[in-house]
Amino acid sequence: MDKGKLVIQSRACIDCHTFFGNGAYYAPDLTRDWLDPVCARYAGPKRADRLAKFLMEPLRLGARAMPNLHIQRDEAEAAVAYLKWMSAIDTNGFPDRFGAPTAQ
Amino acid sequence: MYRSQRLGLKYLTASTVMFGAMIVFGLLSSIYYIQPGFLLNIFNFSSAKIIHIDGLVIWLLMGFIGSVYWFVPQELEREVDGIGLAELLFWVFCAAVAVVVLVLIFVQYGAANQWSMWFINQGRKYVEAPRWAAVGIVVVAGVFAYNVIATTVKAGRTTGILTVLIADLIPLLVLYFDAFPQLTSMSQDLFWWWWLVHLWVEATWEVLIGCIMAWTLIHMVGASRRVVESWLYVQVALVLGTGILGLGHHYFWIGTPRYWFAIGGVFSAFEPLPLLGMVVHAVYDAGSRHLQAANRPAFFWTLAEAFGNFLGAGVFGFMMTLPQINMYSHGTQWTASHGHFAFWGAYGCGVIAVLYLALEKSRGCNGLDGRAWKWSFALLNLGILGMAGALLVAGIDQAFFERAVGGSTWNAYLAMQGRPWFIESMWARFVFGLVFAAGYALLVYDLLAIGKSQRAAVPQVTAAAGS
Numbered sequence: 001m002d003k004g005k006l007v008i009q010s011r012a013c014i015d016c017h018t019f020f021g022n023g024a025y026y027a028p029d030l031t032r033d034w035l036d037p038v039c040a041r042y043a044g045p046k047r048a049d050r051l052a053k054f055l056m057e058p059l060r061l062g063a064r065a066m067p068n069l070h071i072q073r074d075e076a077e078a079a080v081a082y083l084k085w086m087s088a089i090d091t092n093g094f095p096d097r098f099g100a101p102t103a104q
Numbered sequence: 105m106y107r108s109q110r111l112g113l114k115y116l117t118a119s120t121v122m123f124g125a126m127i128v129f130g131l132l133s134s135i136y137y138i139q140p141g142f143l144l145n146i147f148n149f150s151s152a153k154i155i156h157i158d159g160l161v162i163w164l165l166m167g168f169i170g171s172v173y174w175f176v177p178q179e180l181e182r183e184v185d186g187i188g189l190a191e192l193l194f195w196v197f198c199a200a201v202a203v204v205v206l207v208l209i210f211v212q213y214g215a216a217n218q219w220s221m222w223f224i225n226q227g228r229k230y231v232e233a234p235r236w237a238a239v240g241i242v243v244v245a246g247v248f249a250y251n252v253i254a255t256t257v258k259a260g261r262t263t264g265i266l267t268v269l270i271a272d273l274i275p276l277l278v279l280y281f282d283a284f285p286q287l288t289s290m291s292q293d294l295f296w297w298w299w300l301v302h303l304w305v306e307a308t309w310e311v312l313i314g315c316i317m318a319w320t321l322i323h324m325v326g327a328s329r330r331v332v333e334s335w336l337y338v339q340v341a342l343v344l345g346t347g348i349l350g351l352g353h354h355y356f357w358i359g360t361p362r363y364w365f366a367i368g369g370v371f372s373a374f375e376p377l378p379l380l381g382m383v384v385h386a387v388y389d390a391g392s393r394h395l396q397a398a399n400r401p402a403f404f405w406t407l408a409e410a411f412g413n414f415l416g417a418g419v420f421g422f423m424m425t426l427p428q429i430n431m432y433s434h435g436t437q438w439t440a441s442h443g444h445f446a447f448w449g450a451y452g453c454g455v456i457a458v459l460y461l462a463l464e465k466s467r468g469c470n471g472l473d474g475r476a477w478k479w480s481f482a483l484l485n486l487g488i489l490g491m492a493g494a495l496l497v498a499g500i501d502q503a504f505f506e507r508a509v510g511g512s513t514w515n516a517y518l519a520m521q522g523r524p525w526f527i528e529s530m531w532a533r534f535v536f537g538l539v540f541a542a543g544y545a546l547l548v549y550d551l552l553a554i555g556k557s558q559r560a561a562v563p564q565v566t567a568a569a570g571s
Contacts, residue, residue: 005288006216009227015150019290020358021435023229026136026149028517029435038514062518063140067148075216086290092365094357096431100511 003075004082011069020091027064032098034080034087048084052076105466106177108184108251111191113466115170116459118198119163120551123452125205126159127544131537137530151212154225154232155205160447161230162201165241167455168312169248172269174462175319176252179266185254186247193244200240204233221286228293230301231283238283245280249273264333265318268340272311279303291359298354305447306375306417307347313454314339317382317409320457323465324402325393335385342378350375353425357434365427372425376418379450386410398471399464401554404481405457412449412485416492420445432507437529438499445492459551467555474554480546487540491533498529 008014014023017030033039034047042050055076058066071079132152136142177184184190207224214220222235231238253270256262262270282300287293318336321327352368386407397403420442424433433439464472502520510516520526 001288003216005286005290005293006221008290009286010216010220010225011213012150012154012225012227012232014227014229015153015232016148018435020294022294022354022358023435024150024153025435025437025440026153028514029512032512033514036514060141061514063521064518065141065144067145069213072215078216089291089359091357091359092362094431094434095507095512097508097511099513 001082001085003078007071007075007079008082011071021094027066029095030083031091032087034084037099048080051080055079106183107187108173108177111187111194112170112174113462114194115166115173116462119166119170119455120459120548122159122163122166124544126156126163127541129156129159131541134530134534134537138534151208155208157230158232164451164455168316171316171455171458172252174458176255179263179319180255180259182255182259184251185258186251189247190251193247196240197244200237204237228297235284242280245277249277265315265336268311268336269315272308272315276304276308276312279308294358295360298351302351302354303348306350307343309451310343310347311340313451316458317406317454320402320406320461321389324399324406324461325389325397327389335381339378339381342381346371346374346377353430356427356430369426372422376414376422379414379418382410383414399460400473401477401481402457402460402464405453405460408485409449409453409457412445412453416445416449420492432503433499436499436502437495438503441492441495441499444488444495448488463551463555469555472555474550476546476550477554480543480550483539483543483546487536487543490536490539494529494532494536498526501525
């Protein structure tokens with residue numbers, strides 16, 4: 001977890017993303033990233049692996065493209081473990097209706 | 105003029121330069137929203153954003169320090185104690201800021217280790233500057249506090265404003281130690297980080313600008329010290345009474361217990377009260393003087409500070425701090441709208457007011473006026489209102505479609521970024537950013553020129569200043 005947090009700070013993730021809604025607003029919130037339908041469609045260990053690969057070689061997603069921050073394999077795995085850990089924190093229901101079906 | 109006042113002018117000049125840097129990187133940040141893929145992997149959004157928001161902190165901090173170095177010798181009628189060290193540290197401070205900016209531009213980020221934390225980027229919003237620079241800020245702030253306290257002690261007397269200022273400088277310095285921790289838990293990290301960010305901005309900085317504006321009113325329009333100090337005490341009581349526990353509105357969703365809903369909600373609701381007091385006071389002062397003052401730019405920037413503080417920090421802040429609303433507004437461009445308006449209204453306008461006041465005295469004028477300041481005043485305020493308005497529209501759109509309807513997933517976020525209202529708002533923000541930048545250019549021109557052709561026969565500040 002220490003390493004995961006260091007990855008998040010060293011790459012200044014909070015200056016594009018938000019954590020618990022705090023940070024910049026240029027990229028999606030990471031509080032529930034591990035549980036997000038985009039990630040949750042991968043079952044078992046595949047989810048961590050796909051997420052780590054994305055961090056190492058990001059893809060363009062709609063209106064946003066994540067930069068390549070030269071995240072190494074061990075760093076990516078630590079960051080993913082951190083995101084998984086963080087997704088279990090009780091945030092008093094924030095964000096509301098997370099993952100609710102949408103008409104969009 | 106006292107050496108301390110010359111140092112104050114240097115700080116105010118450096119502050120104005122940093123104000124410009126903040127605008128350049130703010131404009132750059134706004135381009136990424138309307139031009140996806142802009143400078144990707146060369147100079148990413150995060151790098152531009154870091155220099156934008158850290159530049160904001162530094163320009164205001166330098167403005168506050170400069171203002172205090174300007175007023176304190178007048179207040180105590182003596183040179184500031186330890187002025188030589190303060191002068192040395194000014195250059196160290198400027199050099200450190202330049203090195204940090206260069207590192208953030210050319211190095212940007214490092215590997216996940218302590219070296220990166222110490223020498224590249226700490227990756228904590230507003231306090232991204234590497235730890236060595238944070239140590240430097242503690243030293244500068246420490247010497248600054250020493251200067252004020254030692255001068256007061258040596259003078260053997262104090263005033264109400266100075267006492268409030270000294271009482272404020274201590275928490276200001278102590279809270280900055282929150283710029284250092286590297287906590288594993290994001291909940292704990294944010295919990296203490298807010299002690300720095302909130303308690304600086306919504307408590308200690310508010311008291312500091314209260315002291316600075318009190319001195320400004322006394323020196324600008326000859327306001328009664330008794331009246332100004334009485335208002336200051338009331339404001340300090342209200343700011344500390346509401347602002348400290350108003351901290352609770354940052355503890356709704358970060359993994360902290362639910363009792364913060366009640367604490368944050370109630371005290372946030374009271375937070376606009378002291379700011380409303382400032383507006384009442386400002387309207388009274390302005391009305392009683394029929395909008396006339398010898399130094400018209402300083403007078404109007406003071407009025408803008410009172411209104412901007414109330415509207416930007418008070419009204420725009422309250423609008424989104426009740427938990428029922430914050431659930432949807434938090435973490436959207438709504439917050440950015442409040443942030444822009446609040447920092448400008450509460451602090452930016454005040455620093456500019458002091459700049460004009462200091463220029464009047466340092467250039468030996470008896471009052472200041474002209475045309476350029478009016479245009480820069482209009483453009484800067486129009487620019488900020490336009491940016492805050494555009495971001496508010498984008499934020500409300502996000503709160504509804506991305507949060508309340510979309511369920512806050514990645515797809516809801518990304519779909520939102522492509523909605524017409526959002527895109528149009530981002531364009532509007534960019535255009536009003538250009539208006540703001542034009543206002544800044546005129547401000548710089550005016551600051552360089554104003555008063556130089558209208559020097560009065562009676563210099564206001566001499567070696568016997570304050571007498």
